[in-house]
Amino acid sequence: MTPSGGGTRFALVAGTTDTAGRAGISAAGADSELLSVTPAADAELVTYGSPVRTDVVPVSPSGCPTPALVTRAVREVLGLDVTIIDGGLAEKTGAPTVSVGARPGKDIAEQDPVPTAHGAFAAARQFGQALPADELYLGESIPGGTTTALGVLRALGENGMVSSSLPENPTEQKENLVAEGLLASSLEPGEAENEPKRAVRRMGDPVLATLAGLTAGAVESDTAVTLAGGSQCIAVAALVRHGGYEGSLGLATTSYVAEDESADVRASADRLDLDLTVTDPGFDESDHVGMERFVAGEAKEGVGMGGALALADRAGIPMAEVRDRFAAIYDDLIGDATMATAEEGP
Amino acid sequence: MTPSGGGTRFALVAGTTDTAGRAGISAAGADSELLSVTPAADAELVTYGSPVRTDVVPVSPSGCPTPALVTRAVREVLGLDVTIIDGGLAEKTGAPTVSVGARPGKDIAEQDPVPTAHGAFAAARQFGQALPADELYLGESIPGGTTTALGVLRALGENGMVSSSLPENPTEQKENLVAEGLLASSLEPGEAENEPKRAVRRMGDPVLATLAGLTAGAVESDTAVTLAGGSQCIAVAALVRHGGYEGSLGLATTSYVAEDESADVRASADRLDLDLTVTDPGFDESDHVGMERFVAGEAKEGVGMGGALALADRAGIPMAEVRDRFAAIYDDLIGDATMATAEEGP
Numbered sequence: 071m072t073p074s075g076g077g078t079r080f081a082l083v084a085g086t087t088d089t090a091g092r093a094g095i096s097a098a099g100a101d102s103e104l105l106s107v108t109p110a111a112d113a114e115l116v117t118y119g120s121p122v123r124t125d126v127v128p129v130s131p132s133g134c135p136t137p138a139l140v141t142r143a144v145r146e147v148l149g150l151d152v153t154i155i156d157g158g159l160a161e162k163t164g165a166p167t168v169s170v171g172a173r174p175g176k177d178i179a180e181q182d183p184v185p186t187a188h189g190a191f192a193a194a195r196q197f198g199q200a201l202p203a204d205e206l207y208l209g210e211s212i213p214g215g216t217t218t219a220l221g222v223l224r225a226l227g228e229n230g231m232v233s234s235s236l237p238e239n240p241t242e243q244k245e246n247l248v249a250e251g252l253l254a255s256s257l258e259p260g261e262a263e264n265e266p267k268r269a270v271r272r273m274g275d276p277v278l279a280t281l282a283g284l285t286a287g288a289v290e291s292d293t294a295v296t297l298a299g300g301s302q303c304i305a306v307a308a309l310v311r312h313g314g315y316e317g318s319l320g321l322a323t324t325s326y327v328a329e330d331e332s333a334d335v336r337a338s339a340d341r342l343d344l345d346l347t348v349t350d351p352g353f354d355e356s357d358h359v360g361m362e363r364f365v366a367g368e369a370k371e372g373v374g375m376g377g378a379l380a381l382a383d384r385a386g387i388p389m390a391e392v393r394d395r396f397a398a399i400y401d402d403l404i405g406d407a408t409m410a411t412a413e414e415g416p
Numbered sequence: 417m418t419p420s421g422g423g424t425r426f427a428l429v430a431g432t433t434d435t436a437g438r439a440g441i442s443a444a445g446a447d448s449e450l451l452s453v454t455p456a457a458d459a460e461l462v463t464y465g466s467p468v469r470t471d472v473v474p475v476s477p478s479g480c481p482t483p484a485l486v487t488r489a490v491r492e493v494l495g496l497d498v499t500i501i502d503g504g505l506a507e508k509t510g511a512p513t514v515s516v517g518a519r520p521g522k523d524i525a526e527q528d529p530v531p532t533a534h535g536a537f538a539a540a541r542q543f544g545q546a547l548p549a550d551e552l553y554l555g556e557s558i559p560g561g562t563t564t565a566l567g568v569l570r571a572l573g574e575n576g577m578v579s580s581s582l583p584e585n586p587t588e589q590k591e592n593l594v595a596e597g598l599l600a601s602s603l604e605p606g607e608a609e610n611e612p613k614r615a616v617r618r619m620g621d622p623v624l625a626t627l628a629g630l631t632a633g634a635v636e637s638d639t640a641v642t643l644a645g646g647s648q649c650i651a652v653a654a655l656v657r658h659g660g661y662e663g664s665l666g667l668a669t670t671s672y673v674a675e676d677e678s679a680d681v682r683a684s685a686d687r688l689d690l691d692l693t694v695t696d697p698g699f700d701e702s703d704h705v706g707m708e709r710f711v712a713g714e715a716k717e718g719v720g721m722g723g724a725l726a727l728a729d730r731a732g733i734p735m736a737e738v739r740d741r742f743a744a745i746y747d748d749l750i751g752d753a754t755m756a757t758a759e760e761g762p
Contacts (some may be wrong), residue, residue, distance in 0.1 A: 122546045149495065154512055166500055166512035168423060197510060200468045 074229070079203035080150050080298070081284065082116055082141075082374055083210050084109035084167075085157030087175035087183070087275035090214025094243060097235040097368055098213035099129035099411030102123035104128065105213040106160040106174075112138040112211040112373050113154045117147065120165030120403060121241065127403045130235070131388065134363030135400055137375035140351065142394035144378035147387055153201070153213065155181055155194070155284070156188070157212065166212030170194045170283070172276035178221045178251035184279060187271035191283035198287025205294040207381065208284055210302050210376020212277040217307035221248045227260025228308050230341070232301035233333035236366035241332060248273065266309040274309075282309040296320030297344070298377020300327035300335055300370060305362035307342045318345065324378035332371060349379035349397075352389040360400035361393070424727065425549035426644070427630065428462055428487075428720055429556050430455035430513075431503030433521035433529070433621035436560025442686060443476035443581040446558035450474065451559040452506040452520075458484040458557040458719050459500045459511035462491065462615050466749060468510030476581070478663040480709030481746055483721035486697065487555065489741040490724035493733055500549070501540070501630070502530070503558065504622030516540045516629070517626045518622035524567045524597035530625060531743055533617035537629035544633025551640040553668070553727065554630055555720020556648050558623040563652035567619030573606025576687070578647035579679035583713035587678060594619070612655040621654075624648065635663055642666030643690070644723020646673035646681055646716060655689045663664045664691065669722035671696035674715060683713050695725035697742075698735045706746035707739070 090096045090105045099105035100181075104126065111124040115138040121127060128136040152163045158172040169311060170193035176183040198206070216232040223230060231241055252259060255272035262269035270279045281297070285306060288295045297303035300323045307319055321344040327335050328348040339346045353361035363369065382392050435443045436451045445451035450472065457470040467473060474482040491498060500511045504518040516539035522529040536610040544552070558564075561698060562578040569576060577587055598605060601618035611686035616625045627643070634641045643649035646669045653665055667690040674694040675682050685692045699707035709715065728738050 118548050122548070123543070162515070164514060164546060166514045168510060168512045169508070197469070200510060202464050202466050234514050261578070 075352050077203065078205050078207065079153060079201065080207045080209065080374060080377070081153045081155055082113065083155045083157035083208065083277045083280045084113045084159055084307065085172055085174065085212050085275065085277040086160040087214050087218050088177040089275065090215050091177070092247065094240050095217055096213040098372065099128050100131055103237040107329060108136065108213050109211040110161040110163035111329050112136055113163045113167065115139060115166040116152055116373065117154060119146070119399065120210050122177060123162050129404065130363065130368055132363060135360050135404060137369055138211070139399050140375045140396055141373045141378040143392055143399055144382045147391060147395055148382060148385055150381065155280060157169060157280040157388060158232040160325055163277055164349045168197065170197060170280055172280050175275040178218055178273055179254055181245060181254045182272065184271045184274055184276055186276055187274065187279035188267050190279045194280045194283030195287035198284040198318050199291045201288065203256050203293050204372045205296065207296045207298045207374060207377040208281055209377055210281060211373045212275055215277060216301045217244045217247060218273070218275040218278060219302045220242065220244050221251050221270045222269050222278055222305040224248050224252065224259050224267035225257055225262040225273040227263045230338040231333050233327050233330045233335060233368050234371055235372065239332040249396040264312050266312045278305055278309065281306040285310050286315065287312060289315060296377055298322050298323050298374035299372065300376065304335060304338045304342065307344055308386065310340055320345045320347065322347040322349065322380035324371050324379065326364065326367065327372035327376065348382050351379055351392060353393065356393055360397060363406060394405055423471045423497065423549065423552065424551050425499060425547065426553045426555065426720060426723070427499045427500045427501055428459060429503035429554065429623045429626045430459045430505055430605050431518055431520065431558050431621065431623040432506040432566050433558060433560050434523040435541060435563050435621070437460035438593065440586050441563055442559040443480065443572050443612055444718065451458055454482065454559050455557040456505050456507040456509035457507050458482055459509045459513065460471065462487060462488050462498055462719065463500060463511040464747065465492070468695040469508050475564050475750065476709065476714055478709060478714065481706050481750060483715055483718040484557070485745050486721045486742055487719045487724040489738055490728045493741055494728060494731055494736060496727065501626060503626040507694045509660055514543065516626055518626050521621040523618055525593060525600055528618065530617045530620055530622055532622055533620065533625035534613050536622055537613060537624045540626045540629030541633035544630040545637045549639050551642065552634045553642050553720060553723040554627055554646045555723055556623050556627060557719045558621055559622060561623060562647045563590045563593060564619070564621040564624060564680045565648045566590050567597050568615050568624055569654055570598065570605045570655050571608040571615035571619040572658050572741070573604055573609045576684040579673050579676045579681060579716055581715050581718065585678040600732055603630040613658045614727055624651055624655065627652040630660065632659060635661060642668050642723055644668050644720035645718065648678060650681060650688065653680040653690055656672065658686055666693065668693040668695065668726035670725065672710065672713065673722065693726045695722060695729050697725055697738060699739065701709050703737055704743045706743060
């Protein structure tokens with residue numbers, strides 16, 4: 071634990087958007103019903119290392135475990151301070167959370183999908199100003215979040231494609247849905263340029279609004295901010311830049327996101343003037359079942375995974391140690407369940 | 417930080433009761449208006465080491481700092497895992513909290529002062545069952561809480577007097593108020609024997625209901641429980657005993673409570689078969705301004721101070737180290753303010 075008033079703090083904003091309910095949008099849960107539980111479970115996993123109220127460890131339909139287990143592994147190795155912020159949770163979590171008034175987001179094809187966006191932005195900004203930390207790493211957990219991130223980028227008039235938790239990025243489906251949302255919100259692409267609150271309320275989700283508020287507040291009080299994630303963090307950075315902030319901002323992501331050619335996060339980071347850190351957990355050096363789906367291109371990011379890995383790397387922790395801890399947590403939580411599934415298979 | 421699924425966890429239940437609004441009942445705030453902020457501020461102090469949303473470090477009217485600073489000092493020395501549970505907070509806290517549905521309690525002279533007691537007990541019990549820990553230390557922060565503790569004891573038919581955050585325990589005022597409350601609730605003393613939920617709903621507060629639920633749930637899942645505090649923890653133990661639990665329960669309190677002849681906590685602990693640990697922080701060995709009001713008999717306990725000290729002692733931490741850390745935190749947070757007050761004095 072860091073002493074009073076300083077050090078590194080990792081904050082996770084967890085919430086939901088009905089946009090995730092569209093088939094083929096997200097891999098952040100074994101089925102569409104479980105998607106809304108994922109952020110509540112991720113919060114518990116990072117906090118306690120096991121589910122408490124949710125009683126579930128999120129996996130993708132093909133068995134890729136939630137990146138929360140990676141973040142938790144780093145947390146156990148580093149003893150990292152974590153604060154969970156309720157960015158519109160739909161299910162009860164046993165993790166302690168800070169409230170900023172965010173409520174679950176609706177589908178972005180609706181006219182006003184995030185009515186709590188302005189209030190959550192303002193409360194998160196105040197909280198970010200007051201939160202004692204020398205530096206803040208900000209992660210997210212929200213299934214369907216890359217699609218709402220695309221919605222925000224298009225509303226702001228930013229180019230670039232977002233990444234995906236699926237190995238094959240459904241970019242056409244996302245663009246079509248965003249076009250539908252812009253129409254429902256009576257917005258032309260780029261019409262919300264320099265109007266970040268309008269963009270996130272009409273085309274985003276409550277997690278993006280909360281993260282943008284936290285970032286704005288933290289930089290206002292001279293706390294260094296590193297956005298820990300991929301496409302959604304690009305959208306947060308775009309919101310903050312369109313709000314007029316021109317100072318230093320970090321982006322720490324995984325090699326899986328950085329190498330995703332469908333998204334080109336490096337170019338987006340360049341355009342938004344973000345200090346990019348890319349960390350490779352080296353999962354391809356292992357044949358552990360919990361890592362193979364990451365190597366196959368699933369998940370890629372989430373729950374601040376890229377930022378957690380960057381912090382471990384900066385502290386001189388070998389990635390092999392992070393992998394070992396991740397494997398131990400995975401085996402403890404879902405190793406048996408996976409084996410049971412395998413036995414039932416064809 | 418402890419690894420997944422085990423270790424020692426410290427849980428703080430913070431909440432409010434309108435009973436604290438009665439003049440002369442509590443020293444847990446500089447004035448009656450600030451009393452309702454104290455638990456929200458205590459939660460922030462234990463979590464972050466400084467106020468975040470509350471913007472206040474609670475002190476008594478005579479300047480005794482909140483025991484939260486002692487618990488925070490131990491936390492910084494030991495790296496203790498802390499979980500804050502919302503036991504009916506009246507003000508927004510920047511500390512992350514777990515919700516069990518508790519709402520602020522009304523004055524016990526009303527007929528139904530804690531309508532959320534049953535729901536909070538049930539949700540806290542489930543949470544206590546699921547919370548991963550080998551042992552759980554449970555503390556409280558609720559101004560006016562010794563009076564509601566007395567209310568619960570009398571409703572259950574337990575003898576003994578409660579302690580006080582004031583140097584002179586207003587025992588007669590408390591007994592009169594409890595008698596008024598029993599009348600309003602149509603209860604004879606002892607009429608709620610073996611009916612803990614009825615006792616806490618009619619004569620207690622939401623923090624006592626939440627702590628009783630947590631204790632019940634934790635012992636049901638074989639987590640060792642130590643109640644960290646004084647009179648309020650005696651009331652929690654009485655609620656759990658009257659609910660039929662006969663197993664082992666710890667009580668860790670300060671020397672200030674143990675030596676309070678107006679209360680005789682030792683006798684109550686004996687009657688309820690609690691394993692008592694008493695720890696003296698040795699504040700009398702220092703002439704630090706932040707410790708002198710404790711030595712004069714103010715505060716005595718709160719925010720799990722006795723349990724935190726017991727954990728430090730068990731870990732072989734010298735009390736001098738705890739005192740040094742406490743002094744540093746105090747000087748950083750309120751040293752200047754105290755000096756300013758002194759300069760303005762006569």
